[in-house]
Amino acid sequence: MSTELQPTDIPVVENVMQPSKASYLSKVRSFFEEVTLITKFSFRFVKEVFRPRYEFNELIKQSYLIGYRSFPLIAITGFIMGLVLTIQSRPTLAQFGAESWLPAMVSVSIVREMGPVITALIFAGKVGSGIGAELASMKVTEQIDAMEVSGNNPFKYIVVTRILASTLMLPALVILSDAISIYGSFVGVNIKGDVSFHLFFLQVFQALSFSDIFPAVIKTFFFGFTVGLIGCFFGYNSSNGTEGVGKAANSSVVFASLSIFIIDMIAVQVTSFFL
Amino acid sequence: MDTAIVTIDGLRKSFLNKEVLKGIKLSVAKGENLVIFGKSGSGKSVLIKCLVGLIEPDEGKIMLFEKNIEGLNEEELNIVRKKIGFLFQSAALYDSMTVRENLQFPLRDLKKTPPAEIEALVKEVLKNVGLEEAIDKMPSDLSGGMRKRVGLARTLILKPELILYDEPTTGLDPITSKEISHLILDVQKKYNTASIIITHDVECARITANRMLIIKDGTIAAEGTFTELSESKDEWVSSFFK
Numbered sequence: 360m361s362t363e364l365q366p367t368d369i370p371v372v373e374n375v376m377q378p379s380k381a382s383y384l385s386k387v388r389s390f391f392e393e394v395t396l397i398t399k400f401s402f403r404f405v406k407e408v409f410r411p412r413y414e415f416n417e418l419i420k421q422s423y424l425i426g427y428r429s430f431p432l433i434a435i436t437g438f439i440m441g442l443v444l445t446i447q448s449r450p451t452l453a454q455f456g457a458e459s460w461l462p463a464m465v466s467v468s469i470v471r472e473m474g475p476v477i478t479a480l481i482f483a484g485k486v487g488s489g490i491g492a493e494l495a496s497m498k499v500t501e502q503i504d505a506m507e508v509s510g511n512n513p514f515k516y517i518v519v520t521r522i523l524a525s526t527l528m529l530p531a532l533v534i535l536s537d538a539i540s541i542y543g544s545f546v547g548v549n550i551k552g553d554v555s556f557h558l559f560f561l562q563v564f565q566a567l568s569f570s571d572i573f574p575a576v577i578k579t580f581f582f583g584f585t586v587g588l589i590g591c592f593f594g595y596n597s598s599n600g601t602e603g604v605g606k607a608a609n610s611s612v613v614f615a616s617l618s619i620f621i622i623d624m625i626a627v628q629v630t631s632f633f634l
Numbered sequence: 635m636d637t638a639i640v641t642i643d644g645l646r647k648s649f650l651n652k653e654v655l656k657g658i659k660l661s662v663a664k665g666e667n668l669v670i671f672g673k674s675g676s677g678k679s680v681l682i683k684c685l686v687g688l689i690e691p692d693e694g695k696i697m698l699f700e701k702n703i704e705g706l707n708e709e710e711l712n713i714v715r716k717k718i719g720f721l722f723q724s725a726a727l728y729d730s731m732t733v734r735e736n737l738q739f740p741l742r743d744l745k746k747t748p749p750a751e752i753e754a755l756v757k758e759v760l761k762n763v764g765l766e767e768a769i770d771k772m773p774s775d776l777s778g779g780m781r782k783r784v785g786l787a788r789t790l791i792l793k794p795e796l797i798l799y800d801e802p803t804t805g806l807d808p809i810t811s812k813e814i815s816h817l818i819l820d821v822q823k824k825y826n827t828a829s830i831i832i833t834h835d836v837e838c839a840r841i842t843a844n845r846m847l848i849i850k851d852g853t854i855a856a857e858g859t860f861t862e863l864s865e866s867k868d869e870w871v872s873s874f875f876k
Contacts, residue, residue: 497729505726508686509740509792510712 397614400592404522407515417520425486425521426528430535436481437536440473441465441543449551458552462559463566465544470567474537475575476623479582482529483615487590490521491611494594495604503595518595522587529583530576570634578626582619589615638697639664639796639828640685645694647680654680656852657694662796667822667829669839669860671874672849678832679723681849682798685830686718687711699795719789719797719827723804725781727773733760733784734769740792759787762824763817779810783817790821797821799831803838815841836875840864848874 445465452458494517497503506513545559590611597603640662647655654677662668670678683689685696687703696703698714706714727736737756741747760766763783773781782802789797802818803811815838822829822842831842839846840860848856848863848871856863856871864875 500724500729501722501726502728504683504688505720505722505728506739507688508715508718508720509788510715511740511742512708512712 396596397589397592401588403514404519404588407519408523412515414516414520417516418523421520421524422528425524426531429482429485429532432485433478433481433532433536434539436477437474437539438543440477441469441540442547444468444473445544445547446550461548462544462562466541466563467566467571469540469544470537470571471575474540475533475579475582476619478533478536479529479579479586479619480616482532483586483619484612486525487586487611487615488608490587490590491594492604492608494591495597495607498595498597499600499604518591521591522584525587526580526583529586530579533579534576574626574630574634578622581622581626585618585622586615589618637664638662639699640830641697643695645681645684645696646692647684647689648692654852658854660847660854662828662830664795664828665822665826667831667842667844669831669833669843669846670849671834671839671846673834676849677852678849679800682800682830682832685798686715686720716792717795719792719794721782721785721789721797721799721802723801725785727781727784729773733771733773736773736784737788737791740788755791759790762790763787779806779814782806782814786817786821790825793825794827797827797829799829801832803833803835811835811838812841818842
């Protein structure tokens with residue numbers, strides 16, 4: 360019997376390839392469908408946010424839960440970020456005899472990039488997944504339907520307040536995280552040196568300018584909005600029962616993290632164009 | 635019975651290629667308890683969700699309190715919804731709120747009502763369902779039967795003219811099921827509400843029904859009082875009561 364490849368084997372190979380190509384295309388299509396739905400969801404947010412009734416009490420409650428409750432985690436990671444960045448940068452700067460530039464270099468890195476992005480990623484992990492899971496479980500247990508049939512607007516009460524709270528709270532958390540990171544850097548500098556608090560912060564503020572701080576803070580509003588929006592979108596539109604709860608939490612973190620990097624990339628381009 | 639407060643005519647609804655409701659026609663009079671009976675998946679829950687606008691029907695006319703809900707905008711629909719109470723299968727209590735806050739939630743639009751009056755209203759409805767002591771508890775601290783009672787209290791707080799019960803006794807033990815069924819009857823008498831009760835619990839139907847419908851494959855297969863249907867010669871209808 361011949362062991363050579365027969366011509367009839369070729370269509371089999373094609374059949375194996377065809378479904379994977381189709382599934383690839385369907386994944387791309389479903390990605391763009393999801394992006395379209397998120398855009399529609401954000402338009403609905405814009406429409407609802409200006410329409411009375413305004414849910415101030417719920418906004419304050421969500422700001423407390425989203426902002427204040429995230430502070431310990433943000434503070435710890437911020438301190439470690441500043442400390443580690445300083446310890447890691449010192450040997451390289453020492454090779455060039457530029458150790459005295461350490462406070463300036465670390466503070467500019469933290470304020471411009473590391474602080475906003477890392478804080479936003481931690482925020483996406485904690486708050487984005489929390490919002491996604493909470494809203495999905497409300498959907499599964501018919502709590503959102505219950506609000507709707509009682510004549511209340513669940514979108515305004517649940518979604519608008521959470522998106523607004525995360526938009527407003529992330530910039531505040533980033534500013535606090537930056538300050539704690541710079542303090543962490545001060546501790547890092549003093550592990551192998553002796554720099555006074557006054558001198559360290561004098562160097563930090565001499566290095567930082569308005570063009571470092573302002574664009575970095577502005578982009579955090581967009582980060583916060585995106586984390587809230589994506590968490591609410593996946594939670595509010597979840598399906599498939601309890602399985603959907605896990606999926607909503609997971610998708611919220613993945614999409615929000617990816618969006619943070621995309622927004623950051625755009626923000627850097629826009630900033631470099633104007634400044 | 636009085637004039638009809640709910641009239642449904644030719645209601646159809648499909649999900650993907652499966653037609654769940656195939657031209658349902660029914661009416662409910664003021665103060666009447668209508669029990670809708672049927673196997674799981676026969677379209678009972680879809681029917682009442684269409685009624686309050688949670689699911690949009692494909693075809694058909696739904697009149698609530700003499701208003702066709704099809705042409706209503708969100709605000710107009712919400713005004714109609716305020717006259718309707720909905721007890722969900724899972725009770726759908728808001729997990730992050732206490733029982734008091736759950737009951738106060740539907741009253742948020744009554745801004746001019748003094749807090750003391752709202753508190754009195756909350757206590758009154760809780761007393762009517764026999765759960766005054768649970769006012770400061772969280773939903774997670776309540777048993778299944780207690781959750782159903784609180785859910786019922788939340789629907790009663792707006793003094794609705796129509797209450798929709800979606801499987802009110804599902805997941806409860808026979809004694810608690812009986813208590814909930816009697817509570818439904820008490821609510822009907824005390825508040826003079828009309829009710830649509832979706833169930834497949836024969837005992838619940840026996841206690842609560844003024845009239846019954848049996849749904850089969852998206853259509854109304856039988857209609858009558860509990861006694862008429864339970865004594866039916868039709869093998870399929872009588873199989874529900876065995």
